Amino acid sequence: MAQFITLTNGGSCPAEAVPVLRYDDFAACLKDEVHAGAGICSFFGVPHARQLRLYIVLVKKDEATLAAGAMDVGQSYAALTPEFPALHLFEREIYEQFSVLPQGHSRLKPVRFDGTDSPQVGDMDFFKAEGNDVHEVAVGPIHAGVIECGHFRFQCLGEIVLHLEISLGYHHRGLEACFNQNPQKNALPLMETLAGDSSIAHAWAFSTLRESLNHTAVTRRAQTIRAIALELERLANHTGDLGALAGDMGYLPTASFCGRLRGDFLNMTAMLCGNRFGRGLVAPGGVNFDLEEALCLHLEKKLRPAARDVYGAVDLLWETPSVTSRMMEIGVVPEQAARDLGLAGPAARASGLRRDVRITHPLPGLQESQLTMQVEKSGDVYARARIRLDEIHESVSFILRELGGLHGQAEPLRAGSAGAPGVYGRPSTFGAALVEGWRGEICHTALTDAAGRLQRYKIVDPSFRNWIGLALAMRGGQISDFPLCNKSFNLSYCGVDL
Amino acid sequence: MSASLHLILAFVLAPLLPGIIGKVKSCCAGRSGKPVLQLYFDLAKLLRKGAVYSRGTSWVFKAGPPAALAATIAALCLLSPLDQNGPLSFEGDFLLAAYLLGMARFAVILAALDTGSSFEGMGASREAVFSALAEPVFLLALMPLGRISGSFSLASMFSVHIWSAQSLDKPALILSAAGLFLISLAENCRIPVDDPNTHLELTMIHEVMVLDHCGVDLAFIEYAAALKLWFFSAVVASLLLPSMAVTPGGIILVAVGIGFTESIMARLRLISVPRLICLAGALAALGCLLCLR
Missing domain, CATH: 1.10.645.10 (Cytochrome-c3 Hydrogenase, chain B)
Incomplete structure (x- = not known):
């Protein structure tokens, strides 16, 4: 059975040594690793012979090693996010950068705004809670402090937050x-x-x-x-x-x-x-x-x-x-x-x-x-x-x-x-x-x-992975506790905007 | 010193109180802080500025600040810690004072709602909830004073003579004063109820309601807030420091006390604020019971 290659932290290997697996094998390997406790560090695309080669880097749980693997995809592939939620933002990013569609990904919203017309900076289709008692609070992208840009959209029932959606990428630098x-x-x-x-x-x-x-x-x-x-x-x-x-x-x-x-x-x-x-x-x-x-x-x-x-x-x-x-x-x-x-x-x-x-x-x-x-x-x-x-x-x-x-x-x-x-x-x-x-x-x-x-x-800056944690932490909480939660994570805007 | 002179002192010195609170907080934190007279400078600056009104607002928004200021001034006129009669004193005027302050709040809340901003709506709803809870507690805390002084005018309730009451009534006075101090923290948006210095709109109560005001309007609101702080500080001072309340010294000491309170504790969670008001209510109720011998 196909397997990912093992690397040490800070190690390298010939590019050919990174196994390029079929989609099914890739998903199966990923599943094995994640079930064994591995964490996903990075998932990104590299154009390769008219296709897109997706590389993944995992950090293993019990050994001091990393695992890496790749697969080739065409115009679309079945999204991995439903099974591995940690990939949600990585797949959005790949879609945005290469227009390769992860089918079945439920939230293909912009990760960063590159300053072109579509989508316009800040233009995002936010979730909306419906009902007479529900109200929406929008915070940012300009905040009451000398900090970077980011938009927070709260769906509230009185003081209780039903959902918080975070839109970043206002200052995408193309780093x-x-x-x-x-x-x-x-x-x-x-x-x-x-x-x-x-x-x-x-x-x-x-x-x-x-x-x-x-x-x-x-x-x-x-x-x-x-x-x-x-x-x-x-x-x-x-x-x-x-x-x-x-x-x-x-x-x-x-x-x-x-x-x-x-x-x-x-x-x-x-x-x-x-x-x-x-x-x-x-x-x-x-x-x-x-x-x-x-x-x-x-x-x-x-x-x-x-x-x-x-x-x-x-x-x-x-x-x-x-x-x-x-x-x-x-x-x-x-x-x-x-x-x-x-x-x-x-x-x-x-x-x-x-x-x-x-x-x-x-x-x-x-x-x-x-x-x-x-x-x-x-x-x-x-x-x-x-x-x-x-x-x-x-x-x-x-x-x-x-x-x-x-x-x-x-x-x-x-x-x-x-x-x-x-x-x-x-x-x-x-x-x-x-x-x-x-x-x-x-x-x-x-x-x-x-x-x-x-x-x-x-x-991959840790902020890229942690902003969703803040959104989750707010669910069912009091909207007045948001600044405190936000500060307890203290995430970086530019670490995501890159 | 006549009652009118005392009133004039209140109008002149009220903007000093936020400055004193700020200075005490800075000293506790080891900073030099902004000048004690900062609010005077701010008011002078704001009064010279024009105002910008959003197209979405109506006359309600513009009427809010003057109405709030007028109502607060009227409430302050009823209070005179010096002798039996304030300039406008009459029997039962404590109700008028309470509801004049209520009217000032109502005007600010309406102006906030008029903007249609989600922030201001949120602040308005919080202000309405907490003041609806604080209002009965305020009235309850005045009951023992009315009973002991034998009169329901603010001037006699908060006169120096109240401490010449029977010694058995004195615990009731102290309980009332404690209840009123807690209520004054809530009414004046101080820590632990609200944080007047925060920049975080989502946690604000009073400050977020006035985000859209500027220029003269903002000056009116800031001045009205200072007068209200003076009102409550004077009320607490006349009970706790009756001999000093005759001069503004007692009132300033209460402001120092508020500054210390703010320096040593964190803000409560918003949902815990009603508990604090309940505590004030319990103290006031106990005071009432003690008077019902």
Whole structure:
């Protein structure tokens, strides 16, 4: 029986080695993997000899490996979404990009608006609840804050939300196509800013693929510095999120403290590389900045008090009854729904899914991270807040451990050469890399052509998978709880708009 | 100080209260915050601006702010913590005061509904529900005062003499004051009922109703809200700090208290707000029972 190919995280294989299966075999393989607990990371199309070749990347449950497979489809195929709901947005995207119809997909609505006439930006056929007592509330695309565009359409019965539909893609930038056309010149800065709060994570995933396709081995020291930077990114964002959550509840003490502390963590990243968001730190082959011994000590001296202040500020949340009552049993995503929809990151772990690729699928050189996976059961706003605090604890002790371990290692920071202009890596190679950013697992996939140029570069930001979780969390809830639920997910608009 | 002078002080100093609350909150949060006089600056700015009206609105929308302001001013005229007679005092005027405030709210709600916006409709419905619950509690909390002072005019209910009542009546006064404080939080859209500083339309009650107002209209609404805050702060102050309520000091202290309350607790879920109002009602009812010896 046909099978998907197994890859390591950050690994690559010849493009021919990815099995191209018949539709039935593909669906059967997918079913086997998903039933065995695998999660869907990426599903995308590549034009291939007048047909469309659909590639899928899965993350296996019990082994530290990925699975990849492909199938060729013509003008249409039977949609996989009814059986695998996690594919719903991927199939919509494929339909939008290549006009290949997934028959039986019930909601082929726009994913992104490319600025052409049809559909016009923002033009979408929203669900409508009928009846005298039902009313509709439209929020956005311009919001009451300095944030990006996104439209939320609530169908309400009084204060109760019957359904929330989210329409994104207002600022589609055509990023993936950029990488195909110009793979070398400005790829890294684009990666670092495609979702600006996950600069390190995206730059790392990109660099990992680049290294894998060029057989470049990264030193352990460089890999450790990347990991420290990634955890600093997580600390800054989790702290900011907890503060913002408190702010939305009108609870000032935590909100004010966390706003300041987020800045402290960003400044630590700046100490490392000169940029608060870690831009310019990670590069294919390694890192551009070293953590010398003096800097390690300085960082440690900054980190300890900042962490202590975060614990103090955030513990206030759990100790204040008016706050806990605002978070408990609000915006619940049941475990089964989270699994079916393929949620990622803290949102998935808050619902009881054990998915954290830092722990289950570590990148080369980071197998002994000693990180513990943080999981909650209740799937509500409280769980999503709690996960963040627990991960802050984990990240702080990880950084302190690794800073201690960096002493005395003398290894180069960068390895390998840049290669010829326009050439991305080995010819006809397929590679996939997963990085657990603070928002969830980021999946980058690259496919090179016979000349070694990029044929397709596919990016899946966790936001792409998690927005549906927010819509689900609101069902049957109070519309006044929406801002709180929204903040507990804190998803990215640009991570979807790409 | 005559009653009229006191009234003039109220009109002049009312916009100070939101500034004081904001300052207390900023201090608690470790920020310097905006100036205490910010609302004066805002009002001065708004009064110089023109207004934009959407084509979908009618005269109801334009009539809302002046009607609300006029009704609030009239209610404030009935209240005089200084002596037995406010400028317009009469026996039973507490009902008129309650319903003048109700009328102000009604005008704002109508104006909000007139816009046809889903946000404003939502805010209007919330305001209507919560004020319908708060109104009887407000009246209930006044009952012990009427009984103790022997008169049903606001001026005597909230006069300094009320504390010269029998010592057995004093617990009833404190219960009334506590009930009125909770009601004042609800009526003035303060945390834990509403968050006046939020930018999240979906959670707002009062602020979302006035999103479409601008210029002079918005100035009227902001000023009316400040006067209403003054009204309730004065009511609470005269019960809790009778000697200080004669000067605006007591009223300012109540504003400081509101600021502290907002600094240490989160907003309630909207569906829990009725429970808070029920608590106020229970306190007021207990006060009534104590008076029925």
